[in-house]
Amino acid sequence: MSSSDQSDADLIDRVKKVHRAFPTGVTIVTTEADGQPFGLAVNAFSSVSLSPPMVLVCINETSSSYPRFFASRRFGVSILSHDQQDVAMRFSRSGGDKFAGLSWHVGENKVPLITDAAANLELEVVSMLMAGTHTIFIGKVLSAETSGKPSLLYSGGGFFDGAQLVPVVTS
Ligand SMILES: Cc1cc2nc3c(=O)[nH]c(=O)nc-3n(C[C@H](O)[C@H](O)[C@H](O)COP(=O)(O)O)c2cc1C
Numbered sequence: 150m151s152s153s154d155q156s157d158a159d160l161i162d163r164v165k166k167v168h169r170a171f172p173t174g175v176t177i178v179t180t181e182a183d184g185q186p187f188g189l190a191v192n193a194f195s196s197v198s199l200s201p202p203m204v205l206v207c208i209n210e211t212s213s214s215y216p217r218f219f220a221s222r223r224f225g226v227s228i229l230s231h232d233q234q235d236v237a238m239r240f241s242r243s244g245g246d247k248f249a250g251l252s253w254h255v256g257e258n259k260v261p262l263i264t265d266a267a268a269n270l271e272l273e274v275v276s277m278l279m280a281g282t283h284t285i286f287i288g289k290v291l292s293a294e295t296s297g298k299p300s301l302l303y304s305g306g307g308f309f310d311g312a313q314l315v316p317v318v319t320s
Pocket residue numbers: 175188189190191192193194207208209210211212213214215237240241242243244245303
């Protein structure tokens with residue numbers, strides 16, 4: 150390994166640590182192809198615009214479900230609730246039928262969604278940007294629902310219960 154390869158690897162390690170220092174929720178990003186649902190766990194999710202409402206997700210091009218997203222005009226984002234860690238684990242594994250035996254439904258815009266999630270979005274793809282290992286999918290919101298359930302949180306490589314947050318006391 151050359152010294153520049155080593156410094157690249159060191160930088161990537163430091164960047165991974167930076168990401169672990171940034172708590173997020175956990176989403177399942179879904180799509181439909183040939184009548185079958187596909188999805189993966191994603192924490193690279195962000196609001197982009199409010200008018201019109203748009204969000205983004207970043208999907209690794211090596212993911213087995215990536216070609217389904219690339220070919221699709223619609224996708225879903227289910228923000229997992231605090232008691233859905235098993236769903237996060239199921240969708241962080243690659244390949245296979247992740248929806249078998251799971252409680253899921255089809256939204257009003259024909260997008261697969263996780264039932265009892267903290268929130269669900271259905272989106273129409275408006276832009277795809279290649280960025281290194283990942284593609285950024287920007288979607289315009291077609292439908293938006295919240296359940297009122299607390300969210301599942303991901304921080305430092307572990308899952309946390311968003312129902313048990315301790316408020317910061319302000320003086
Ligand atoms: C908490 C968590 C967050 C993740 N975030 C992302 C992400 O933002 N983008 C991504 O491409 N993969 C992400 N992954 C990894 C994918 O879920 C994982 O690679 C999955 O196996 C891909 O499934 P597939 O190969 O069936 O498409 C995340 C995994 C976990 C557990």
